Amino acid sequence: MGTNVCPDCGAPLAIDDINVREGVGLCRACGKLSRLGEITDQPAADPSALTRPPAGCSYDAPFGGSAVVRASTRSAGGAAGALFLCLFWNGIVSVFVLIAAAGLYTRFVGPLPEWFPAPDFKSDRRGGHAGMSLGMNLFLCLFLTPFVLIGTGLFFALLLSVAGRVEVVVSGPDGRVRTGVGPFRWTRRFAAGDVRRVAAGQTAYQENGRAKELIQIETPDRTVKFGSMLPEARRRWMMAALQQLLVVGPKRGGGTRRPLAAAR
Known part of the structure; x- marks a missing residue:
């Protein structure tokens, strides 16, 4: 479960400071009154946990104003399931693809080679x-x-389960979320200086009748969602790290992002 924290300063909110009827919560640390939807499902801002990432995660601050948060999507169970689905689906589809390819080949090229694994189309x-x-x-x-x-x-899901990675790069006011394997990555950009909160979200699709949990970075202009393939421990750690890096750190430091100690 997430921890109820102030979306402005990241301080935890006591149950007595949350008014469910009015739908608001009061932060005693900074005095900000926030809507209930802004303070629920927030990762706990725990700076000490960021220096002890779980296996498959890392945090690097190579130089001032730059930071990289990484989490691996590797999962033995996920890889086994993805392999089964990939072989089952593509095995069936490949039969019809070969039939279509054989028809085009015999029409525009000529007779099929004897080794071609498809019905023989004769003129x-x-x-x-x-x-x-x-x-x-x-x-x-x-x-x-x-x-x-x-x-x-x-x-591609199989490759992610075997050797994939989610990476959030923050360089000054710019932020990028990159998901993929090796050079094949999907990159989405966001304004790092305008991040309002980092919270848990859910996928639009369902798996086994349930939506999967993911990470969402919210800015006034857009919401970037990612990390649905991450194991729970890595996803929770990445949410906490990004909360500290993008929300808590800048606001406690007067608007300047404070680099955390690099950890692996």
């Missing part, structure tokens, strides 16, 4: 193709496109 007496009409072949290619894209996504 009829009029020079046509007895296996599949051109219209049906093109329809099959179009029909298979979303299934191939899903299979590609499952393969």
Whole structure:
């Protein structure tokens, strides 16, 4: 469970200072009155925990004004599940992809090689193709496109479960969230100086009937969501680290981000 903390200074809020009926909470440390939706599901701001990250996580501050928070998406259980889904889905889809490829090959190139693992499409007496009409072949290619894209996504999920990483880079007023494997990364930018809070969110999709938990960085202009594939311990640590780095540290330091001790 998250800790009820002030979204402005990060101090914990006592139960007596939260008015559920009015939907507000009072921070005794800074005197700020906040809406209930802004103070719930917040990671606890625990600076001492940031110097002891769990396995697969790290925090680096290579030079002034710059910081990198990393967490690995590696998971043996996740990799096993992703491997099963990837093989099952792509195994079925590949049969129809081979049929579509064989139809196009015999129509525009010539007879199929003997080693090609698909039905043999032979020409009829009029020079046509007895296996599949051109219209049906093109329809099959179009029909298979979303299934191939899903299979590609499952393969990428497998790579993330084996060697993926989530990385949040803060350099001065700029912030970037990068998720991926090696050079293949999805990057999203946000204004690090305008972050209002770092909190737990949920995915729009469901897995086994339940939405997955993720991290969301909220600014006035946008909300960046990420980390749904992180194991819970790493996700919770990353939320706490980002809360300290982007919200608590700058506000306690008068608007200047204070570098934390590098930890691995």
